[in-house]
Amino acid sequence: MSGRRRLSLGERLVIAAPYFWIAAFFLAPMLLVAKISVSQSVLARPPYRPIFQLSDSFADLWAKAQNFTLDSYRALVSDTLYVESYLSSLTIAAVSTLITLIVAYPFALAIARAPERLRPLLIGLAAAPFWTSFLIRVYAWIALLKDEGLINNALMALGLISAPLQMYATSGAVVVGIVYSYLPFMLLPLYAALERQDVSLREAAADLGASPAQVFFRVTLPLSREGVVAGSLLVFIPAVGEFVIPDLLGGSETLMIGRTLWNDFFSNHDWPAASAAAIALVALLMVPLLAWERARLKEEEEAR
């Protein structure tokens, strides 16, 4: 399919508008960010020294290219705030993804094994929160997790604890928020993978002497691998760059790269540093995605 066909006039008319939009409002801004990341920080507005201008001649460009600075990237590596933000983002995202998987798997399995006529209703109900405001769903957890919140009140009323547990404004709260918010993203691919599994495969395994646990670990789980991988990526990737959840549920010590970026941009006005961090973040997220894509292509080739 990697053809070199030229498009007809009519086809060009169709593609022109989305192409223009994506070039003007996505590709160009991303290139600009890449450019700023190699500029020098100045106290001005915009707070960076422009590198290229439209009026530049080729000689100017070359001269200016000598002015490229990797200072921002160097700072990125040496600045513990950034390094810690990246590491902590990856850790929180990984832990949240794992917990989401553990919560979602039995749930998806229960829906997939429910009577057939109930399944659309159940999966619809499970996916419905996805359509409601993300911000509001995160906000709802504040009332539950606060020191004087409902969970602490309930636990104290039951006499299980004497003083409120500090849950709000912790990294744990961020994990809970991510698990809750991204549960539908994990649930849907898992359900899709589990629902289309042929019942006779499990019956055949049982017939050949596998216990229910063996049937699960030898047949059901391996066959749902695609759903597990897809769901995990759908949770992990947005979780790494998440801003709203750590900002609302996390404490001041909860470092996540999305939040650090936001603060650098709005509070510190260090655009080159934020741009370099953004580019690094994009590069970081591309690694698992490309690995997934490669594995998928390899599988497709093997299937042929």
Added chain:
Amino acid sequence: MSAAAAWARAATLVAGFVFLYAPIVVLAVMSFNASRLVSVWGGFSTKWYAALLQNAQLLHSAKISLAAALASAAIATVLGLLAAVALARFGGFRSRLLFFGAVHAPLVLPEVVLGLALLTCFVALGVGRGFVTLVIGHVTLTMCFMTVALLAALRDCDPTLEEAAMDLGATPPEAFARVALPQLAPAIVTAFLLAFTLSLDDLVIASFATGPGATTLPMRIYSQVRLGVSPQINAISTLLLALVAVSLGLAALVSYWRTGRNLRVPKTASHSPDKAP
């Protein structure tokens, strides 16, 4: 299946749905709490809803958000449909890979990065930020979701139907409009609603892309929420949740009615004799 397995299944379902819905229900109940405190039930009251109507700032932001969501969803649906048609039907054209990648990239890009890129672009171009830049930001974000959703729908749509239309004398645009479009209609409606919801809900892109005078509802909610739980926010959140619940309920009824009708179809077909009288 054994009774124990059935019980385990039912318990899992109950636990799962409690986890999903309890926070939302608590929020809705709290919006009717006369007390300002979460932990104290001060009796049933709708005073926070009444207060909403007095909050001109909030109402203005709600209008901005609705207008931006309508505008951006409409533009994004058209752009997404065009992009999906190009990717599904034009085969391997030059620069397809670049186009495909660029259309999908914002899906995996953290919103903070996309917002930052848009903001630097607007600043570099010297464009004043406001409603227009807000819509541009939301279109850029949502058109990718539209493209993916409509691409999937287009792939489900048998291309031989369009070939058949062309064979019967329809030009390619005519074949698309008369054959593919009617089949895509439900997917287009769903895609539009998705774009609308995403735009209405977005905080991050809006914070970067918009300017003074065009503060969106999520931005207002966010700035309030950072200060802690607020009964007025509970009230407006409950209204928004109710809106979504009613829309989803209606959509479910419509689809139930449609599939219900389709389910009756094979019956009548199987009762009728295969050979025509």
Added chain:
Amino acid sequence: MSAPLLSIANVSKTFGAVVALENVSLDVGAGEFFALLGPSGCGKTTLMRCIAGFETPDAGAIILNGADLSGVPPFRRPVNMMFQSYALFPHIDVFENIAFGLRRQGETKVAINTRVDELLAMTQLSSYGHRRIGELSGGQKQRVALARALAPRPKMLLLDEPLGALDRKLREETQFQLKEIQRLTQTSFVIVTHDQDEALALADRIAVMRAGRVEQVAGPMEIYDRPATRFVAGFVGETNFIEGRLARNAGAALITEFGPIPCDPGDVPDGARATLSMRPERIGVAQGGEGIVGFVENFVFRGETTLLRVRVAENVVLRAAAGHGERHAIGDAVRLRFPSDAGALLAEEK
């Protein structure tokens, strides 16, 4: 035949490294029922899509009614196609499906109604005009697809495996209907099929294709009785391939390891190696008398005949069909007789 309606001259088409059509030339006459027969991947569907305009040949010309079709898009070709999947529009009813092509031609309302009603009657669907496509059975869908393709009065109708999706019983009935409709409409039908029975039953002439090439074009009888190549003989019907050397003296015969078999020598030179294609039902089987001796190894009852596997030499087993009522047991000695006009002599392939 006067000037052909459709003339395909030296058409070639490749997809990447795959050669789909290689120098194909064919003529189809007006009002003819023509079949493109071959195994899957032989290029028959590609050829049909080239005629319809969905594929562009790399080389060669397709001429319809004296006009070169190259560069003419599908929607301007006076050719209609009945798709293998039927490709009926699910969002409009039967009537509107059939009227689709007429509406594109800008026919008047009255003309459309008359024409659609006529086609509904012809395909025995008169009471089904307002049914939705999803409400139809497979056979009904097939007839709607046929009516829709015929509605704009094409000069030629292309049918891609038109009976492929039907079950066996319905298929035979539909074969007669298709033949009848073709006779009534006087339209040229070009059918693509991998089913030799279908091609033999329907077509006036058959082109047998293999790996992008046309192996033989002839009437069904000739294809069956006088296959031009080993491939045609093997693909159309059951046959025995008997290897030997031709002796042209005193009534030509193929000299084989189990004895001489009389045959029509054609233009095969004396002493050349050749293969004789011999249909099982043309071999005479008797318990005694004249003929080549063989032993029954196995047999399958087929209803009107019983197919025997008869060993005539250490390495040669022939299939022969014994008539109804003749009883044979494994190990029986039988005599096989070969009428001199029964086989088709095939020259050695290069």
